[in-house]
Amino acid sequence: MVLKDFIEKHERLLEKRKQQGLLRKLEVVRQKVKGIIDINGRKLIDFSSNDYLGLSSNKEMAAAAVEALETWGCGAGASRLMSGNAAIFHELEGKVAEMSSKDEALLFGSGYLANIGVISGLVGRKDCVFADRLVHASILDGIHLSRARLYRFRHNDASHLESLLKRERKKHDNALIVVESLYSMDGDVAPLKRITDLKKEYNTLLLVDEAHAVGILGPEGRGLVQEDVAQDADITVGTFGKAYGSYGAYAALGTQMKEILVNQARPFIFSTALPPHVAAVNLKAVALAAQMDSVRKKVAELSQAFRDEISRRCGLQCFGNHHIIPVIVGDNDKALEMQQRLKEKGFFVKAVRPPTVPDGTARLRISVTAHHAPEHVISLARAIAEYGLEINR
Numbered sequence: 001m002v003l004k005d006f007i008e009k010h011e012r013l014l015e016k017r018k019q020q021g022l023l024r025k026l027e028v029v030r031q032k033v034k035g036i037i038d039i040n041g042r043k044l045i046d047f048s049s050n051d052y053l054g055l056s057s058n059k060e061m062a063a064a065a066v067e068a069l070e071t072w073g074c075g076a077g078a079s080r081l082m083s084g085n086a087a088i089f090h091e092l093e094g095k096v097a098e099m100s101s102k103d104e105a106l107l108f109g110s111g112y113l114a115n116i117g118v119i120s121g122l123v124g125r126k127d128c129v130f131a132d133r134l135v136h137a138s139i140l141d142g143i144h145l146s147r148a149r150l151y152r153f154r155h156n157d158a159s160h161l162e163s164l165l166k167r168e169r170k171k172h173d174n175a176l177i178v179v180e181s182l183y184s185m186d187g188d189v190a191p192l193k194r195i196t197d198l199k200k201e202y203n204t205l206l207l208v209d210e211a212h213a214v215g216i217l218g219p220e221g222r223g224l225v226q227e228d229v230a231q232d233a234d235i236t237v238g239t240f241g242k243a244y245g246s247y248g249a250y251a252a253l254g255t256q257m258k259e260i261l262v263n264q265a266r267p268f269i270f271s272t273a274l275p276p277h278v279a280a281v282n283l284k285a286v287a288l289a290a291q292m293d294s295v296r297k298k299v300a301e302l303s304q305a306f307r308d309e310i311s312r313r314c315g316l317q318c319f320g321n322h323h324i325i326p327v328i329v330g331d332n333d334k335a336l337e338m339q340q341r342l343k344e345k346g347f348f349v350k351a352v353r354p355p356t357v358p359d360g361t362a363r364l365r366i367s368v369t370a371h372h373a374p375e376h377v378i379s380l381a382r383a384i385a386e387y388g389l390e391i392n393r
């Protein structure tokens, strides 16, 4: 009976979501080859992947995995604080620290775990966190877990952040500011210089989530923090699951901060370490990505070509300047309808709806990668312009 009540309650909630155009559904991917995704036997050009450099199918990375599997086996067998601390993790942490201009780095199972671990490991009940209103769910979950007081500032609005700091900072012990360098659903960039000035003035720590920037943006793809605030961001979080084409994540930080997190970051302490062969893959990915300036240039040019074409066709100016391009539709059902119609034309583009994005801002999230050719992005821009005008009429 209890089970029946439980299921009925959740079925009612799911039904409500369905009526609001918010139900999530899994689509089975049969294959992905060079940017072409096979969904139920239909081959579509994939504009939904975060495999920005196309590294997920890299042969050298696969070979590194095979070699490390021979040495280390399939799994770490324990958390790092027990017997799972393979030497290769330290090698990877050294490389990550170096590319991030930090003394140390600490690996996590994923970017989600890194954010909840770092934030809840560093701040607590008497502290506060100032976070951009559009930060990723993992950052918000980390803040909730930490029980620190949360203040959210308007997206990319450093003046609003400053007014909150002025009013609230003194009421708390420690304070942390959290932003993303390149926003995952909006494709725009945080005003990092302004934010680092504020962090110094108001005596806070700064965490910058570079999930969608590392590998693809900044000098040698080392992230946007490296452009001009490398010394001022206390912690950067990066993932290996996006431009590096693999899995796992890291926090780049100072020596003392690492020691604090080894002792206090619960997802680090209480979870099995990454499989060591994944660390071997990530080491190879970091080395390869450093040499991929021409691929980064290609992705930047393709992204610009898409932006130019859609602007020419229907006057749409999409946020940002980089490889994540949001086409804001507004209504959830309209976004789903556009997703379906693009699929019929041969494009796999995902409609992103609340709560991933704020209410009333459902959108198509277009992700440009090294697999695309100019004709792919141009034909997608034309298809969206055509449908967009019709749908918005």
Ligand SMILES: Cc1ncc(COP(=O)(O)O)c(C=O)c1O
Binding pocket: 110, 111, 112, 113, 115, 136, 138, 180, 184, 209, 211, 212, 239, 240, 241, 248, 249
């Ligand atoms: C900004 C941001 N941070 C963290 C994550 C989580 O990273 P991972 O996929 O490695 O868990 C994501 C994933 O979408 C993200 O967009």
